[in-house]
Amino acid sequence: MKTMTCKQLGGACDKEFHAKTFEEMAEMSKKHGMEMFQKGDEKHLNAINEMMELMKNPKAMAQWFEGKRKEFDALPEDR
Numbered sequence: 911m912k913t914m915t916c917k918q919l920g921g922a923c924d925k926e927f928h929a930k931t932f933e934e935m936a937e938m939s940k941k942h943g944m945e946m947f948q949k950g951d952e953k954h955l956n957a958i959n960e961m962m963e964l965m966k967n968p969k970a971m972a973q974w975f976e977g978k979r980k981e982f983d984a985l986p987e988d989r
């Protein structure tokens with residue numbers, strides 16, 4: 911398992927996610943983002959808006975995603 915925070919994944923808080931694969935990590939972060947979105951958390955709303963802007967440009971989005979995947983791969987395994 912590896913650990914990344916909401917902030918590291920383009921979010922807005924220090925909540926930690928633990929996952930074995932990057933896909934799993936991305937999924938958890940997305941779910942958390944949706945939850946915070948529904949609660950109307952302002953910081954997360956801003957983060958989500960930024961992410962939506964990024965998604966308008968598929969190339970930039972793919973680059974962002976790959977960058978995060980590399981970050982994930984470089985992380986040490988949790989003990």
Ligand SMILES: [Zn+2]
Nearest residue numbers: 916921922923
């Ligand atoms: Zn968060």
